[in-house]
Amino acid sequence: MPNATRSEAAVALFSEQKPRSTVYRATAPVVVFTLPIIAFLVIWEVAVRSGGIDATILPPPSTIVERGWMLLNPADLGQSILLIHIGVSLWRALISFALAALLAIPFGFFLGLNKTAYLIASPLLSLLLPLPAVAWTPIFLVSLGQGDLTIIAVCFLGAFFPILYSTIQGVRGIGRHSLWVVRSMGAGWLDIFRRVLLPGALPTLISGLKLGMAHSWRTLVAAEMLAALSHGLGFMIFAARSYMDVSTMFVGIVCLAVIGLLIERVVFGSLEAVTIRRWHGTGKLGPSR
Amino acid sequence: MSVETSDIRLERYDLSTASFGALVGIGRAALIIVPLLVWELCSRFGLINGFLFPAPSLILYKLWVQSGPNGNPPYAILWHVAYSMLRLLSGITIAVIVGTLIGVALGMSRRARLVFQPIISILMPVPTLAWTPVLLLVIGIDNRTTILVVFLAAVFEMIYIIAGGIEMMNVKMLWVAQSMGASNGQIFWRVIIPGVFPYLITGTRLGTGYAWRALIAAEMLAASSYGLGFMIYDASEYMNMDVIYGGVMLIAVLGYLLENVLIGKVEAATTEKWGSTQ
Numbered sequence: 001m002p003n004a005t006r007s008e009a010a011v012a013l014f015s016e017q018k019p020r021s022t023v024y025r026a027t028a029p030v031v032v033f034t035l036p037i038i039a040f041l042v043i044w045e046v047a048v049r050s051g052g053i054d055a056t057i058l059p060p061p062s063t064i065v066e067r068g069w070m071l072l073n074p075a076d077l078g079q080s081i082l083l084i085h086i087g088v089s090l091w092r093a094l095i096s097f098a099l100a101a102l103l104a105i106p107f108g109f110f111l112g113l114n115k116t117a118y119l120i121a122s123p124l125l126s127l128l129l130p131l132p133a134v135a136w137t138p139i140f141l142v143s144l145g146q147g148d149l150t151i152i153a154v155c156f157l158g159a160f161f162p163i164l165y166s167t168i169q170g171v172r173g174i175g176r177h178s179l180w181v182v183r184s185m186g187a188g189w190l191d192i193f194r195r196v197l198l199p200g201a202l203p204t205l206i207s208g209l210k211l212g213m214a215h216s217w218r219t220l221v222a223a224e225m226l227a228a229l230s231h232g233l234g235f236m237i238f239a240a241r242s243y244m245d246v247s248t249m250f251v252g253i254v255c256l257a258v259i260g261l262l263i264e265r266v267v268f269g270s271l272e273a274v275t276i277r278r279w280h281g282t283g284k285l286g287p288s289r
Numbered sequence: 290m291s292v293e294t295s296d297i298r299l300e301r302y303d304l305s306t307a308s309f310g311a312l313v314g315i316g317r318a319a320l321i322i323v324p325l326l327v328w329e330l331c332s333r334f335g336l337i338n339g340f341l342f343p344a345p346s347l348i349l350y351k352l353w354v355q356s357g358p359n360g361n362p363p364y365a366i367l368w369h370v371a372y373s374m375l376r377l378l379s380g381i382t383i384a385v386i387v388g389t390l391i392g393v394a395l396g397m398s399r400r401a402r403l404v405f406q407p408i409i410s411i412l413m414p415v416p417t418l419a420w421t422p423v424l425l426l427v428i429g430i431d432n433r434t435t436i437l438v439v440f441l442a443a444v445f446e447m448i449y450i451i452a453g454g455i456e457m458m459n460v461k462m463l464w465v466a467q468s469m470g471a472s473n474g475q476i477f478w479r480v481i482i483p484g485v486f487p488y489l490i491t492g493t494r495l496g497t498g499y500a501w502r503a504l505i506a507a508e509m510l511a512a513s514s515y516g517l518g519f520m521i522y523d524a525s526e527y528m529n530m531d532v533i534y535g536g537v538m539l540i541a542v543l544g545y546l547l548e549n550v551l552i553g554k555v556e557a558a559t560t561e562k563w564g565s566t567q
Contacts, residue, residue, distance in 0.1 A: 034407065036403065036404045036408055037407050037408060037411060040408050116313065119316075119317075120320055121320060123317050123321070124320055124321060130498060130501065130541075130545055130547070131537070131544055132506065133502075134502065134505055134506040134518075135521060135536070135540045135541075136537065137522070138521045138522055138533045138536075139525075139533055139534070139537065141525045142341065142525050142528050142530060143341050218416040221416045221419050222509070222510070225418070225422070225510055226510070226522070234418075237419060237422050241422040241425060241426060244426065246423065249422055249423055249426075253415055253423070256415060256419050257411065257414045257415040257416075257419075258414075260416065264414070
């Protein structure tokens with residue numbers, strides 16, 4: 001192992017000296033990233049085809065792709081089963097996320113600004129924060145029945161607490177001094193909110209939203225398995241289990257991972273980029289002396 | 290230092306005095322007790338549906354009965370908790386061992402990183418619970434399924450954090466140890482493990498948080514006889530609301546203890562022993 005670190009240093013040394021073409025620079029990381037994945041898939045395919053693994057339990061990637069293509073039904077996208085499942089899942093996750101953000105952010109600002117309220121609420125919050133949102137499912141199952149309402153309620157709770165917690169942390173991290181300075185210069189509450197509180201809390205707030213969306217998406221899978229009547233990726237995976245349809249299950253897993261990744265990287269990545277551009281260097285707005 | 294004094298004077302109004310502390314204490318207790326009391330009274334006097342919202346006293350009584358010899362089965366709650374904890378502990382232990390090994394390999398060897406990092410980064414975003422049906426097919430309804438889900442929930446976080454920790458470590462420490470003739474085993478146990486220990490603890494804490502969530506859900510989907518998740522899901526099939534509420538309360542308290550008390554203790558003990566290194 002230590003030899004590896006030494007050779008690593010050597011490689012770093014050499015690569016700095018060698019000038020390389022722009023094409024190489026653009027494609028090399030992509031190739032380096034995808035090559036192991038392709039190799040992994042090929043090994044998997046060969047292992048299953050050669051009979052090393054039972055194909056009914058672990059289908060080869062080619063079968064999974066074929067299955068996914070069939071479910072996607074590209075000839076008639078309006079009737080595509082896979083797209084309907086994805087759409088229903090996304091709709092549920094987004095509704096519950098939006099509701100959670102709408103309620104958690106104002107509440108978080110209140111608790112972040114009011115120290116007494118925060119002190120009073122903190123034991124209850126630290127009790128509810130580690131509580132898995134899925135644990136609420138049985139309560140909603142009995143009171144609301146199976147269906148969208150239960151799923152959305154569970155996902156809402158999954159997203160609510162991370163967002164609330166990060167908002168509180170973000171607002172509390174701003175530091176009283178910057179508030180005093182702005183107020184002593186005669187800023188109104190609206191100005192304080194717009195110029196100090198919002199930019200100051202935003203980095204933490206956005207990472208909280210990201211976490212909330214991730215939680216909502218992950219909770220959704222479990223909630224759909226337990227409580228969905230029809231449609232949704234979690235439902236699709238769990239229903240496929242009854243028919244021993246493993247390739248459909250893997251199609252669902254791939255979709256869940258890809259959509260989760262897209263939401264995290266594309267949606268929140270660009271949101272982060274925009275905030276950093278808008279309030280450049282707001283990260284420095286910490287507690288200052 | 291004069292600046293500090295003026296700062297303290299400015300902040301004095303929110304320094305906690307005895308009366309302020311007492312007030313906060315009362316507020317904290319009230320925030321938990323008052324809703325429960327209102328719930329109790331509303332349920333007792335029939336203002337809310339007593340079936341959907343059984344009085345908290347009845348819930349506590351049910352919990353008490355179920356954890357005693359008259360429960361059905363006897364000592365049911367204790368068995369549920371024991372099974373959940375056992376699954377959590379086994380899954381976490383495997384995740385810590387495997388996560389440390391893979392994390393160290395990824396952090397130390399450029400070749401291992403080139404090969405395994407892409408594979409890990411495509412497996413990481415898969416919601417852990419999505420594996421449950423696959424594992425159910427492969428293994429069946431068994432303790433191994435829940436333990437594997439717990440393992441999967443925790444292991445990626447461990448790998449990620451430990452590999453990051455190794456990259457943060459000072460390479461010179463390795464060189465020093467090597468030049469003094471330390472063997473690979475000695476380097477691993479004396480340099481690398483103490484070096485990544487803070488990260489190991491952080492990883493374990495985060496991993497346990499994820500694992501706890503995954504465990505409850507996995508037990509709902511894949512447990513056959515015991516476990517807290519199984520208990521509340523099974524109760525929902527029979528509409529035993531008191532058992533569900535009792536179970537959710539128990540899960541909340543155990544999660545709190547797990548996250549704040551137990552791991553806090555471990556963290557304090559280990560940072561005392563090894564310091565925060567450097």
